[in-house]
Amino acid sequence: MEGFISTVSGAISSKNMSEPLVFHFEVDGSDFTSAGTASVTVKKNLRQLGLPSEVIRKLSIAMYEGEINMVIHAEGGTADVIVTEEYIDIILKDQGPGIPDVDLAMQEGYSTATAQIHSLGFGAGMGLPNMKRYSDEMKIDTVLGVGTTVSMRIYIR
């Protein structure tokens, strides 16, 4: 994963949260073993900021599931995390095939993942439901053949 983080180090050292923290990652879709690297990086950085552990856990699980989804279904994409004083936004954008039926995809247990993905421990049809479960707000914009953007918000207080 070729990720980079902008503005993080300065914000951590100053502990000044008036400016939102922005993380940006390119999620490599070609290598399943590296999927989740961005989520781990975000989690470690947010721990240093001293955010409540429950907030960090919700955010990192939601983002991790999203990263896995992008690798499994869309050959990767981008992940942006914006941390403000009130909430954290996660925006996952891919140029994959799109989701034909979002309501169906949101059902627990429904999955189009292959047997190979199952053998890696994923594809149980829990990805999108988990993202909804662990975020406070979630929006899916998807266009067949163009791509999908999943936006999630988690409130800090």
Added chain:
Amino acid sequence: MKISDVKELLDAEVLCGEENLGHDVFSACGCDMMSDVLAFAKDQAVLLTGLVNPQVVRTAEMMDMVCIVFVRSKRPSEAILKLAEASGIVVMATRVRMYEACGRLYINGLRGDKLKEHV
């Protein structure tokens, strides 16, 4: 119990994180499907699994788990151990199979999801 008790009960070999064997753990889950761990685990400190890939470590990290036990003689790669080390997670391997490993820990006081115990 302590992580060192998990090691003893499962006759396991510690592969990394030896310095954290003194940590207390209060619950565990056994699962090969990481999606289900992410969906259903809550405050569980120990993950028992027969699945061996880097996503096991990342899942444990996301769930704030502190110990991974690979059952039925599964051996993680060096790359997997490095990931675990970087996150301070204890990794051990046991010859014991999943069902018995869970049973040994459970009867010695390491329980599952507290919410489900009352159902």
